[in-house]
Amino acid sequence: MITRLLVANRGEIARRVVRTCRALGVSPVAVFSDPDAGAPHVAESDLAVRLPGATPADTYLRSDLLVRAALDAGADAVHPGYGFLSENADFARAVLDAGLTWIGPPPEVIAAMGSKVEAKELMAGAGVPVLPELDPAEVTERDLPVLVKASAGGGGRGMRVVRSLADLPAEIAAAEAEAASAFGDGTVFCEPYVERGRHVEVQVLADQHGTVWAFDERDCSLQRRHQKVLEETPSPAVDEKLRAALRSAATAAATTIGYVGAGTVEFLLAPDGQFFFLETNTRLQVEHPVTECVTGLDLVRWQLAIAEGARLPATPPPARGHAIEVRLYAEVPAEGWRPSTGPLHRLTLPGQGADDSTSTVDSSVVEFQAGEADHGLRLDSGIVGSTVVGTHYDPMLAKVIAWGPTRTEAARRLAAALAGARVHGPATNRDLLVRVLRHPAFLAGDADTAFLTSHDLTAPLADRRAQELSALAAALADAAANAARARVQPGVPAGWRNLPSQPERKKYQAPEGELEIAYRVDRDGLTAEGFSDVALVEHGAERVVLDVAGVRVPLSVTAYGDEVFVDSALGPVALRRVPRFAEPGEAVAEGSLLAPMPGSVVAVEVVEGDQVHSGQSLVVLEAMKMRHAVRAPGDGVLRALRVAVGDQVDAGTVLAVVS
Template sequence: MITNLLVANRGEIALRVFRTCRQQGIGTVAVYSDADADSPHVEAADAAVRLPGATPADTYLRAEAVVTAALDAGADAVHPGYGFLSENADFARAVSAAGLTWVGPSPDSIERMGSKVESKRLAASVGVPVLAELDPETVTDDEFPVLVKASAGGGGRGMRVVHDRGALAEAVESARAEAGSAFGDPTVFCERYLERGRHVEIQVLADSHGTVWALGERECSIQRRHQKVVEEAPSPAVDPALRERLCEAARTVARAVDYVGAGTVEFLVTPDGEFFFLEMNTRLQVEHPVTECVTGLDLVALQLRIAEGGTLIGEPPRARGHAIEARLYAEDPAADWRPRSGTLHRFAVPEVRAEFTVPDRHGIRLDSGVADGSVIGVHYDPMLAKVVAWGPDRTAAARMLAGALASARIHGLGTNRDLLVAVLRHPEFLAGNTDTGFLVRHRAVTEAPPDETAVRLSAVAAAFADVAHNRARATVLGSLPAAWRNVPSAPQVKTYRHGETEYHVRYTATRSGLVAVDHADVELVAAAPERVVLRRGGVRRAFDVARYPDLVTVDSALGAVNLVPVPRFRDPDTEPATGSLVAPMPGTVVRIAVSVGDRVHAGQPLLWLEAMKMEHRVAVPVDGRVTELAVTEGHQVEQGSVLAVVTPEDEDRSASDTVETAKETP
């Protein structure tokens, strides 16, 4: 019997496992890096053990340190969660060798499924269809497009779609570098890329007595950078006949490696119903909550039962209703999914019926590893939470989830929330027409510009709220109306920046109250420091205003708007030199593609930053010449640090002409 369990992970998956342990009377132990010292999962555990350091390599990926932590804390079992060491056979062996119960499949099963190349060969040997492996060195022209994939690991890391031979060498080099950094194994291979394929996976559970359950399918086709962002169960494209074929293939793969525990067998399904084995994940999946919602099962509880030698009783339950999960990330979809870091000042999702467990009836489930004040760093995946809607049918679940996300209060960091809402409300998604190229095909969803009306009204509301805030704090003549002047004078101005655009709100006081001078169509109904009501075109709307250092967040039915207050007087010494390229995020410079003096063109790679376990390309913004490189490979940079200076072509030519003229002048 398991009495005290260590979770060799962090964030929301640690909290998810703890939730089941509390229900079953099992003690819990957390491990944490220095960066995670204040993380909610540390507070939730009965005991916690520090892993000195901040990076994954120094902390969560140190198998011997995690095993020692389990022994020191008196744990008798280890649950790996997902990611980090969860699919590391040597770690599983080390846990067992220490006399601890390993909550997962055998090291041999992990090893046999750990390589995508070898697992595909094994699947083919038992009659499960696979896509042919292609050698990057011998791919022929008629085999494009191809997908370059890392043999070890997953999560979209080390994966690149290549449409022609000219781009293959760079894609392979980039994928190898990313795979080597993420998994310690730079091996990559190619396979045919099916542009309209669906990513469909089968959840399996197997006990040590020969019973193998296939719990139906999840569709995970909405992906960015080959990583899932929206998952659902069941799939709108799978009928009963295809479901049975997929489930039988998954059971066949599981039996081929004597699988025990929870796992997922992933397939690519074509529009005509063909399917091909992709890989088997020998762990719990990020998206397991949708299966739990439609089956009513607790997959973590079943993992624990199986690890204790228990049996799976009866037949697996059939799906009831429909569940959709959205992964909420701190990232900017319009900037190539660039991750964000910083302080999450506020995080609240409305109408949550359950956390880390199946709701008692249709509603919203929240699995989150963050709270108000959490700091999102650069060392780990930028996922903030999984928001799940379980409804009687797919349309109801999509509507419910979109509403919950749109109404959430997320202050301090930019997220992919607006994109998720747009996907869930998109006609093609609602019609079930999804595949792995959905976000590429519907770029308007990714690159949608901000609602100009929402930003403009939010800026007006922020200005009026700020005036009310200042009046509430006034220690002298605080009873005077806001913006009051004895003698008529020029309007006062407050300026906010949204993206690259500045919004100037000029206002003045009249007998009837504050008036936004340049917004004649907007009438102030009421203003308080945290709430402003405006009327425009006969429609009255409320705006909730929250202020933080260097940030004002305005929430309304029009959407959330983040504004940066612009000071009246700017310090020129803080402005970077003309042509400076600054780091879009904190990270490590892993590769530099140019040298000082090089002529470069807009869009050309300048360098690559590694942050949050992914490589991010920084491109040259204009045609010109590299006149300064401020970093070297291995350099750690903060957001906003100058990386290089590119002198635009016109300025560079003008400077050269000036020099030549000076030389010619006697």
């Protein structure tokens, strides 16, 4: 019987495992790197062991440190979560060799599935359909387009679509470098690229006595940079006949390799209805909550029970309703999915309190899927307010999940929850997710892996007029806050005069450019330039109500220093106060190319004096486990190069000057 469990992971999945430990009476043990010393998963565990260092290579990827931590803490089992060493056969062996219980399949199974090349050969032998493997050195024009993939990869890393033979060598080299950095193995291979394919997968659960459960499929087709953004079950593209075939193939795959525990068999579904084996994930998946929501199961609870030798019933519970999960990332979709960093001040769904930013709205999985009113939303997150989003780890802030009796109801519920969420901090993909969930093509079930490249959904939810109204509300709230703090005549509006005077002026940087608000509040009410149809109903330091052409609009205003977040039915707007006078030394030389985020310089592809063209990659930064090319903003000559490979840079650092 497991009594104390070390969670060899961090963030959201660590908190998820801890939650089940609490329900079972198992004592959870956390591990943490130096940046994670104050993380929620540490505070919520009974014991915690420091892993000295900051990078994954020095901490969460050190199997020796993790095993030692488990032994020092008196744990009798290790749960690897997902990512990091969750699919590392050597780590599983080290855990077992130390006399600990491994929460996962046998090391031999992990090793067999760890190489995509070997895994495809095993599946082909079991009668599971597979795409042919192509030797990168032998790809011809007839084979195009092809997909370059990392043999030991996952999460979109080391993956490239190639449509021209001329591009193949460079893309292979880039894939090898990214794979070596992420997985310590730069081996890549090629396979035919299926246009407009869908990514579907089957959750399996297998005990030590030969029983295998294969659940209804999850559709994970909506992706960016080959990484999942939205997952749902069941898939709108799968009928009962295809569903049965997918479950049968997944069962055959699990049985062939002697699988034990929770895992996922992933398939590529072609437009003609054919499907092909992609890989087997020998761990819990990020998207496991959607399966929990439609079945009422706690998959982590079953992982622990199976490790203790429990038997599964003959058949799994039937699925009911529809569940959709989205991944809220700290990134800027309109800028090539550039990751964003900084303090996350608040993350709450409608109905949550300000201090309840990371617990599920309803933490009971069974009640969650069974309810149709208050239990249809779930928030799984590894962060709390004031957490600083850095560059060491994945940019996912949270998973937001909705259940509904139908797909339409689940999508509507999730879109409304996201649109009404308070997300105060780094830029996120929240607005894009809402637009996806409300898009006619998505609602019709027509979302393949190219959906985000074939539909431009990067515009903010708040249009230009909504941003202007939000800036006006921010200015009024700021004035109310200043008045409340005044030592003389507190409460009198700033700028108030007995006689008409010059308007108050405030500037804000908004998503679509700088806004200047000129307004005056006097005995006749609000007068604001450009807002002739707007009247002031109420204004305080955190709430402003405007009458816009006869429609009352309440706006919530929250300020953190110069950052101001305005939430309303018009759409959420993040603003930054622009000082009236610029600080000396803030200006940079014309043509300067600035680092869009903190990161490490991993490649410099030009030298001073080079003629460069618009869009050309000049410097490559690595942050949040992905590589990002910084490109020339226009044609010109590289006048200065300010960085070298290996440099660590902050956001805003001048990398080069082009003129």
